[in-house]
Amino acid sequence: MPIGNTQPSVRPASAGRAGGAAVTPAAHRSGARPRRSHGGLRAERYAPYILVAPAVLIIVLLRLYPLLLGVNFSFTGDGAQNGEAVGFGNYSELFGDPLFRTALGNVGLLVLLLPVAVAIPGLLATFIYLRVPGHRFYRSVYFFPAVLSPVIVGAIFNLLLAFDGPLNAVLGSVGVGPVDWLGDPDIAMFMVVGVHIWATFGMALVVFLAGFATLDAALLDAARVDGASLRQVVWHVVIPSLARTIQFVFVTTMIGMLTSMFGLLFVMTSGGPEGSTYLPEYYIWIQQGQMNRPALASAASTILFVIMLVVGLMQIKLLERAGKED
Structure with missing residues (x-):
């Protein structure tokens, strides 16, 4: 019986797996990606x-919306005029208040x-950062007050700082009279x-240390x-290299000084003596919490x-201008 001329079947290059589209060697070499x-x-x-x-939704609901409500409420009255529009009456009263x-x-x-x-x-x-003498001591204690x-x-x-406290006792030992630190x-x-x-x-020191991590040694x-x-x-290398970090610290420190001193004021002076240590946030608490004047x-x-x-x-503009001049 004659044996036929049988050859192993060869799958065409155009055939893919499971009948799928074929990927030619040329396509592999060219790095072509399938279209999305x-x-x-x-x-x-x-x-x-x-x-x-x-995040935007949280900011709008918990920050911007209350801010707009507060601005709108500032143009209304207190007490007998509660809810009534008074225009700039509250602002006029504020700037007329010595406190x-x-x-x-x-x-x-x-x-x-x-x-x-x-x-x-x-x-x-x-x-x-420069490892000057004493840097280990500063590294170990710098964050303690913040906690x-x-x-x-x-x-x-x-x-x-009491009139009969340790500081005045030290001053008295060197012949200096006592100072009323919190009463003057x-x-x-x-x-x-x-x-x-x-x-x-x-x-702020932690932020500066993070900025130093990006400084070119x-x-x-x-x-x-x-x-x-x-x-x-410091003047010609450190400050110009940390310009952005300094801007950030300036702004955040100023915000902290304006909005985070209530606890100290309340405990140390309660706004006294003679109202000399009042800040806007303490004044706001007095009007809202004690005088019951939310509109003011x-x-x-x-x-x-x-x-x-x-x-x-x-601050940002001045620091940017100073950076450009350097």
């Missing part, structure tokens, strides 16, 4: 918006002391701000080779928000 469907492209386009939508004018004056004092509040953690972070409650901090410094209207606000800076500089090495002093290294408190809150917005934008 129109629905896939649309999903990819809207994915970022879907991901940020929950509120004192609070605004203290805001100006905070703005003047802000560079000190930023320079202290900035210098400490520089010392730690204390403002009430505890205020109570501690009430004891230290001319210095009480400086004491409260100083305590606040001591209690909160640890957070080659710049510092070049400065050392050129014989630059520590002051020159809303007007003061609106003014505080505008102050923070204007001061923050001015």
